[in-house]
Amino acid sequence: MSTIPEITDIDVLYSAPKLASARLRWTQLSIAFEQLYGRVPEFIARSPGRVNLIGEHIDYAGFGVLPMAIEDDCLIAIARNPDSSSVRLANSNPEYPALEFTPHSADKGFVDINPEQHVWSNYFLAGYRGVLEDVGIKNPHGMLALMSGTVPTGAGLSSSSAFVCCAVNATLQAQKSLVPAEKLPSAHELAVISIRAERHVGTMGGGMDQACSILSKPKSAVFIEFHPVLKVTPVFFPVTIPPIAFVITNTLVTSDKAVTAPVRYNLRVVETRGAARILARELGLTVPASGKIHLKQVLDAHFDKIGFHHEGKSEAEADIEKLIEMGKVVERVFGTAEIKQGVDYKTMCEMAGLGEEEFRKMYIQQPIRAETFHLYRRAKHVFSEEKRVVQFRDTCEKAMSQEEAGVQVDAKSLFVKLGGLMDASQTSCHNLFDCSCDELEELTTLARSAGAYGSRLTGAGWGGAAVSLVAEDKVPEFIARIKKEFYGKHHPHLTPEQLDAAVFASAPSSGAATFVGH
Ligand code: NG1
Ligand code: MG
Numbered sequence: 001m002s003t004i005p006e007i008t009d010i011d012v013l014y015s016a017p018k019l020a021s022a023r024l025r026w027t028q029l030s031i032a033f034e035q036l037y038g039r040v041p042e043f044i045a046r047s048p049g050r051v052n053l054i055g056e057h058i059d060y061a062g063f064g065v066l067p068m069a070i071e072d073d074c075l076i077a078i079a080r081n082p083d084s085s086s087v088r089l090a091n092s093n094p095e096y097p098a099l100e101f102t103p104h105s106a107d108k109g110f111v112d113i114n115p116e117q118h119v120w121s122n123y124f125l126a127g128y129r130g131v132l133e134d135v136g137i138k139n140p141h142g143m144l145a146l147m148s149g150t151v152p153t154g155a156g157l158s159s160s161s162a163f164v165c166c167a168v169n170a171t172l173q174a175q176k177s178l179v180p181a182e183k184l185p186s187a188h189e190l191a192v193i194s195i196r197a198e199r200h201v202g203t204m205g206g207g208m209d210q211a212c213s214i215l216s217k218p219k220s221a222v223f224i225e226f227h228p229v230l231k232v233t234p235v236f237f238p239v240t241i242p243p244i245a246f247v248i249t250n251t252l253v254t255s256d257k258a259v260t261a262p263v264r265y266n267l268r269v270v271e272t273r274g275a276a277r278i279l280a281r282e283l284g285l286t287v288p289a290s291g292k293i294h295l296k297q298v299l300d301a302h303f304d305k306i307g308f309h310h311e312g313k314s315e316a317e318a319d320i321e322k323l324i325e326m327g328k329v330v331e332r333v334f335g336t337a338e339i340k341q342g343v344d345y346k347t348m349c350e351m352a353g354l355g356e357e358e359f360r361k362m363y364i365q366q367p368i369r370a371e372t373f374h375l376y377r378r379a380k381h382v383f384s385e386e387k388r389v390v391q392f393r394d395t396c397e398k399a400m401s402q403e404e405a406g407v408q409v410d411a412k413s414l415f416v417k418l419g420g421l422m423d424a425s426q427t428s429c430h431n432l433f434d435c436s437c438d439e440l441e442e443l444t445t446l447a448r449s450a451g452a453y454g455s456r457l458t459g460a461g462w463g464g465a466a467v468s469l470v471a472e473d474k475v476p477e478f479i480a481r482i483k484k485e486f487y488g489k490h491h492p493h494l495t496p497e498q499l500d501a502a503v504f505a506s507a508p509s510s511g512a513a514t515f516v517g518h
Pocket of ligand 2: 158160161
């Protein structure tokens with residue numbers, strides 16, 4: 001299995017327009033490292049942020065998602081600390097205070113991370129601890145680390161995972177001499193380690209961001225499946241038709257998942273888990289004693305039980321049929337007026353066949369706060385969103401096969417179809433999953449009227465960014481209109497640089513890499 005690629009030039013990571021400023025940033029990072037620690041870095045680890053094209057809030061229900069790595073990223077310059085076992089960590093942005101610590105022993109988990117205390121270095125500590133534990137390193141070398149990040153925080157572009165994944169890789173690079181060659185994790189294993197590691201920060205995340213950050217390949221988006229095992233497949237767009245761009249527009253409403261998790265993100269995880277258990281019971285499926293069952297497992301187990309005729313159907317057609325069928329099951333089980341309004345905790349536990357304490361132990365590992373639990377709307381969103389992911393991927397793959405067969409792809413109908421799926425995803429996020437907000441509604445509506453084929457929130461939502469599908473030759477015009485009508489209205493005092501950071505088209509970037517050149 002492949003490891004994270006080692007590179008000696010960064011030109012493979014950025015598109016031509018971004019390369020010059022990226023070179024400057026990498027050089028400045030090395031210089032700053034030397035000034036701070038009095039020696040040159042041994043490596044620079046790099047992990048990108050991502051924009052999710054479609055498939056929102058379904059990774060933790062076990063369903064496939066379709067994001068793309070972006071050029072904005074996290075870099076960590078790193079060297080072993082020759083003087084001690086302690087770790088010195090600094091951020092090239094002086095707003096973030098430096099940290100120095102000597103790790104505890106392995107049996108005490110190396111470091112204390114308090115998820116209630118929201119400090120930037122938690123993400124580093126999560127990656128550091130995760131990789132040491134999972135690779136089994138007992139007495140780590142000390143490390144000198146300097147971080148530089150360009151992924152906007154709280155924007156749904158996964159600055160957090162870019163940082164955790166980068167910390168995982170940077171730590172591994174520094175500790176490599178302590179690991180026997182046959183125990184060195186593959187890139188795929190590092191993605192799994194990073195998924196687990198980020199949970200130390202206190203969110204019950206699904207895994208899309210870390211898998212995308214580590215395993216993306218150049219010039220493509222990725223289809224990521226989680227069940228039964230993590231699997232990442234590149235998704236390409238045709239090149240013989242006028243190119244399209246994915247334009248990211250940040251509402252500048254920051255949604256800090258770590259802070260709002262008890263009433264938003266982690267609550268949604270609990271609602272979808274509760275829904276999965278209840279549906280499983282209603283369908284007469286076996287729920288394991290651990291209680292661990294997600295909506296994808298419910299779907300699989302249901303069709304294993306009742307049988308499904310695949311003959312004459314493509315894989316996508318079969319998946320779509322099953323997802324539509326599950327939508328009907330949701331209507332049947334959760335479709336009463338009472339449940340549709342949302343149920344209280346006691347009722348949800350009763351429906352799940354559990355006592356209140358039992359339910360909490362099984363499904364609520366992080367604190368949540370809620371009066372009502374929306375089983376109908378959350379489950380309805382998940383199955384319909386996965387259907388759109390399958391359709392999006394299938395549409396791209398069909399276009400690619402046409403192109404390979406020398407058949408002219410109808411660009412307009414391809415873009416309209418993909419855009420329509422993105423719009424429907426936004427509607428579902430807004431109406432069923434309640435993870436949109438006024439600014440995202442305004443921005444996605446404006447984007448469509450400014451010529452986007454489709455527009456939707458990306459990432460966890462409740463603020464953060466939207467992503468719009470726009471014909472590449474229309475991008476300047478599109479961006480000018482958004483700047484004028486959205487930012488001109490809500491943020492009239494932004495500098496031109498701030499505006500360019502808020503709305504931009506990102507080329508697909510490749511996944512994590514380790515720079516070993518000097
Ligand atoms: P962001 O946008 O980075 O907060 C989160 C989760 C994803 C996924 C999306 C919603 C983490 C690290 N990321 O992303 O796994 O569930 O929300 O689709 O928890
Ligand atoms: Mg995040």
